[in-house]
Amino acid sequence: MVAAAWLACVAPSHAASEAKKRPLARATESDEQPLLYASQREAMAFATDLAMRRDLDVGWAREQIGQAQRLPQIIKLMQPAPRGTSKNWIAYRARFIEPVRIRAGLAFWENNRDWLSRAEAEFGVPASLIVGVIGVESIYGQHTGNFRVIDALSTLAFDFPSSHPRAEARTAFFRDELEQFLSLTRRSGLNPLELRGSYAGAMGWPQFMPSSWIKYAIDFDGDGRVDLFNSQADVIGSVANYFKAFGWQPGMPTHFPVSVDGPQVDLDGLLAPDILPTFSVNSFTNKGARLEGAALQHTGNLALVELENGDAPRSYVAGTDNFYAVTRYNWSSYYAMAVIELGQTIQAQLSAR
Template sequence: MRRRDLNFLPLALAALELTSPVSAWAQGKRSPNRSRAEAAPIYYAGRADAMDLADQIAIRNRLDRMWVRDMIGQARFLTNVPRLMLPRGGGGGGRRRNWQAYRQRFVEPIRINAGAEFWRTHAATLSRAERDFGVPPEIVVGIIGVETIYGRIMGNFRVIDALATLSFDFPLEHPRADQRIAYFRGELESFLTAASRQGDSPLDPLGSYAGAMGMPQFMPSSIDKYAVDYDGNGHIDLAGSPVDAIGSVANYFKGYGWQAGQPSFFPASVDETNPLMPTLLAPDIVPSFSADSISAAGVELPPVAKRYGGLLALIELQNGSAPTTFVAGTQNFYVITRYNWSSFYAMSVLDLGQEVKAALSL
């Protein structure tokens, strides 16, 4: 997962204050005789904390201790990655986000045209995935399009470098640093364990700066839980097999509770001065209200929403200085945000999928 806004994935981490060369480099220090561009790579082989984790991974997963140490030791510190993990500044102080501006980054002609071509080429597989997992083609197409433009941009960072950097040198100033480092160390463990068991080299795969891989940008733990050999060739390949990517995305959604045949959201209208707005928005993207209760609180819904039967979340899509757009998100909307904890992201996936679907008939 992209990339991407890392507010979810259950994405989380932290870094320890160390006196090693890597920590010094992360703090902006470097050799006086080398420019940053000329600096020699800094490896984790000399880091006591990295080797300690290698030993723990080996013990927990019954892996060869020296192999794990060697693999983590060959991981390189990525100087530019830690700062990419910091929240993008300037969003506080009451500044309104802009859904329409965000949407334009992903729902645009290049992705729509590429999505239509991808759908036509893999129509049979997309239909099979819907039968097997209950997830419509437009959702799978929307995800892969938003994530990598159907495999065109999958990341060029060595995954082991990204995961090691984020495991041992995550920026301490991040507000959830402790959670983040725990998350990325778990991903590093999943990555190495899978590589060992499959006989693959963990030094080869490329991905995002967060360690996400393939067309759907799965993190290692998601590959372990949800990736499937959908083309039946005996090997899961999310980077080279669109068939595996399609089946894996659909399986991921099913695993998180996708409800076949149900909508993802309904249009909603509410007065922003409604005194109950704090209560209505407090659950964020988590479905928490029945249609009757949310209507009684002043939210206008179409009749079909009242027949839905499940719980709803009031989703606020700010549009900068323009009026806010509201929708009532269902369980399926929430499932999309398991990919990325962002209502903007989920709406982009939904809108791109619908635009690609419409383009097929042109």
């Protein structure tokens, strides 16, 4: 939940309370000794509080957070993009629909046919979507992140950049993820100081944040434990279970082609709900959008999904409830399209062999 864009997964649950920060002496990036959170009173108070609420050993919780390092490079990575930065679907797509991921995806699919078939049968989620997600997130386990998760989550929990427009909400989110991480590792016997992940704290082949691991990860291979780092079966089952939990509807397409050129198109009205499917087919076409074929028989709601292409004309698709479900893994229509098209490209090449 790398999130390939900015988070691997998920809707934040703001269980952790936001506390006012105290001014502290901070290490500079040039200092040889890193700043450890053992020296930050706020972090230690948070550790004590979460241990009491989670029925964890207080000394253990304080020791784990106390050994976490503040990482300035993560703070920089979380800075908002400069204003006026243009999005480009063509360029974004090229990052993911490319030979390395396709070759790795073909091998992954061939090696896991049985697990993918079982996941599709049990959860109703297409194998192509599962394969697409894992490819975009980590190139099938090749890039799962090199940051210690405890460092990443602590840095973002206690030093999230104040310049970010959603700094308060993001701070609360990462404090909750840090709490979930310590609870997960303590109860599963994992060492919180050894696990590595993305700069946002996402872990394993599917890049699940700790809260998503707890809620949606499953023991799909039946060996008695959940392992998103080494069990490809658990990875496959967990991704499928995630989509089912977020309302995936078996047999429904993710999107349809749509045309929105012409003077009669109410583009502002069509884009007003963003990517949340709101319009029936009739109301969609009454606003000037043109659909053809199977799209006209769709019985669910639709959303007009807009993809910018830099200075080139924008692209549009009619997104269904299943397209919206894909965006619950990462809140980006660009991400969703990349996942869908990577999986479909791999499936097509596999069928052509």
